[in-house]
Amino acid sequence: MSQQSFNEPGAEKLSALLRAARPALELPPGFERHVWQRIERGEPRSAGILESVAGWLLTPRIAAAGLVLVMIVSAGAGVARGFRSGERQARDRYVASVDPSYLPR
Amino acid sequence: MSRSARLILLAAFLMLVVAGFSYVGAKRLCANRMAADDLAWLKREFRLSDSELTHIRELHQGYLPRCREMCAKIAAKQSEVEQVLGRGETPDDKLVELATLRAQCQAQMLKHFQEVSRAMPAEQGKRYLSEMQRLTLGFHQQFESSMGAMPGHQHMHGDH
Numbered sequence: 001m002s003q004q005s006f007n008e009p010g011a012e013k014l015s016a017l018l019r020a021a022r023p024a025l026e027l028p029p030g031f032e033r034h035v036w037q038r039i040e041r042g043e044p045r046s047a048g049i050l051e052s053v054a055g056w057l058l059t060p061r062i063a064a065a066g067l068v069l070v071m072i073v074s075a076g077a078g079v080a081r082g083f084r085s086g087e088r089q090a091r092d093r094y095v096a097s098v099d100p101s102y103l104p105r
Numbered sequence: 106m107s108r109s110a111r112l113i114l115l116a117a118f119l120m121l122v123v124a125g126f127s128y129v130g131a132k133r134l135c136a137n138r139m140a141a142d143d144l145a146w147l148k149r150e151f152r153l154s155d156s157e158l159t160h161i162r163e164l165h166q167g168y169l170p171r172c173r174e175m176c177a178k179i180a181a182k183q184s185e186v187e188q189v190l191g192r193g194e195t196p197d198d199k200l201v202e203l204a205t206l207r208a209q210c211q212a213q214m215l216k217h218f219q220e221v222s223r224a225m226p227a228e229q230g231k232r233y234l235s236e237m238q239r240l241t242l243g244f245h246q247q248f249e250s251s252m253g254a255m256p257g258h259q260h261m262h263g264d265h
Binding site: 050053054074076078087089090098 | 113
């Protein structure tokens with residue numbers, strides 16, 4: 001729209017009509033400053049504990065590290081337990097091979 | 106239930122499954138590796154060298170056919186006892202023969218333990234012999250001792 005079109009006879013009338021159709025709301029004092037401050041701070045939406053935990057779980061690096069940790073801890077427990085029960089099984093296997101009446105106990 | 110709660114439950118379930126598989130898999134693998142061979146325990150428990158284990162393996166392989174032969178004789182005698190019992194008779198002689206076979210089997214087993222113990226370093230051999238006697242004969246002795254200590258045991262024998 002050129003400058004000339006604002007000077008045309010109906011333009012002033014149209015402007016008045018537009019102003020009447022969009023009544024300006026009264027904004028609270030310091031509204032604009034407050035909005036800019038929030039944008040600058042990057043203030044996040046407050047999240048509950050469930051949302052926070054879910055957020056961690058959805059982070060691939062954290063999820064993968066958690067799974068690896070669980071695998072290592074449980075495999076370690078399995079090896080420790082397997083070592084003890086394997087020792088007993090190995091002993092029972094030997095004794096049963098030399099004494100068929102042997103009952104593992 | 107919120108989306109976050111569902112996600113957490115799913116993750117917890119997944120971790121439990123992973124933990125379960127890891128635990129059971131590692132346990133089985135470890136136990137199977139440790140009991141892979143009849144003599145695997147002997148080597149570890151009595152800290153045997155390869156040459157000692159080779160000698161003991163020869164003794165073990167030599168003993169097994171004699172042990173199987175004795176087991177077959179005991180099973181056959183046991184069958185004879187059952188046949189006599191089935192006819193309604195008292196298998197006194199057969200029971201004595203069965204007991205004799207069992208005693209011979211135990212004597213042969215003890216002789217084998219002594220041979221194996223001699224193939225080990227002295228201290229380990231002594232420990233082996235004591236452990237084998239505890240595990241094999243010890244159980245029977247313990248069982249018989251507990252029978253003697255049972256209340257009313259003598260009374261029960263007096264009834265016969």
